[in-house]
Amino acid sequence: MNLDQLNFNVEYLIVILGAIILYLLYYVYTKDAEYSKNIRSVASVVEDLNREFYYLKKKLDQTQSSMKENSQRMSDEEIYQEIERSVYDMVHPLSLAIKQLQNNINIIEHEIQNKILQLESGVKQISIPASIHGNDDEKIISLFKQGISIETISKELHLSKPEVEFVLKINKIK
Secondary structure: OOHHHHHHHHHHHHHHHHHHHHHHHHHHHHHHHHHHHHHHHHHHHHHHHHHHHHHHHHHHHHHHHHHHHHOOOOOHHHHHHHHHHHHHHHHHHHHHHHHHHHHHHHHHHHHHHHHHHHHHHHHHHOOOOOOOOOOHHHHHHHHHHOOOOHHHHHHHOOOOHHHHHHHHHHOOOO
């Protein structure tokens, strides 16, 4: 393989990697917007719940004050039952709303996990050559094992620092 073909292959690989990176950035941006929308809807529900808590507390205070007024006419058992009924009426809708929120969160979490798995499998399917410059792998590994810095190796072999780091990571040395 001559130098022109090698340069063309390297440029082609750079273009492909650039396209992949742009696609991943676009994908992350769209998913971030989607998750932000879901988070805003959850925040809206939480605000509604807080508002409902406020009204329920206000209603409880009113019920308590009316019960104090009526306590002379009601027995202790009747008061206890009324309080229990009022509390149940206030808590039951909140309990249902919290369960719905939990279900929504679980669904969103499951979708995120699926998307992460899809991204990971997509990245694994990308075929990256074992080396960008063929025989430079052995030279890079040998020099690195001798304690020579990545910067020195890149200067000596006329490679960029990221290329040297890439070869070391591919070979699980760094």
